[in-house]
Amino acid sequence: MTQHGFDDEDEDDIPEWVDQVMATVAKEVRRRRKELGMSAQSLADACEEIGHPIPRNVIANMESGRRASLPLVDVMVLAEALHTNPICLIYPVGYVERVQKLPLRPSEQTWDAMQWFTGAEPGEPLALDLMLRLFHQHESEQRALSAAESSEQDEAWKAKSASDATQREEALSAQAFYAERAALAKERLRHIRTTIREEGGTPPMLLPSRFTSPFDDNNHLEEDF
Secondary structure, eight states, X not given: OXXXXXGGSOGGGSOOHHHHHHHHHHXXXXXXXXXTTOOHHHHHHHHHHHTOOOOHHHHHHHHHTOOSOOOHHHHHHHHHHTTSOHHHHHSOTTTOSEEOOSTTSOOXXXXXXXXXXXXXXXXXXXXXXXXXXXXXXXXXXXXXXXXXXHHHHHHHHHHHHOSSHHXXXXXXXXXXXXXXXXXXXXXXXXXXXXXXXXXXXXXXXXXXXXXXXXXXXXXXXXXXX
């Protein structure tokens, strides 16, 4: 099934939204299976090895549109067996141009629908779950801290190995700049992690950093600040 031209069809010809979602997943499972050179039986075998058997006839019925339902757990296991992500079966970016995100909604670009589903692009900040937003911010600051620390270390090495005073001064200046950026990222991380705790959540593990100590008294990786 294709989602192209959805808005141009008569209302009576529009398949039910649930059927559209299932058909999109089924089509992508078949496409991915063929791409990997897997038979329906080999896919069924792979699902069984993962620990959630999906018989060959069930896979065949799904791909042909004869299956009445498609549990989320099946989508998760099929994605693992097909060496992809579950979201790529539901929203096959690049293979399906448009999808209907929700019932009674017009179709939209598959990429936009995928971003909505994953929370990768929240749109209006108030519409995004607070904890998800905090974790996005945490990941961003982790990357900023890692990059700043790496650059700071590079400039420290340049200063140490500089062949003249001018090069050494330039390297030391750059090192101080990146040290300041690292300190700012560190402070923002501290604030984000505090907010996560205040909201009743558990902050994610910190990446290795010279600003972190191995474990605190509760055996959790903690920031050394």
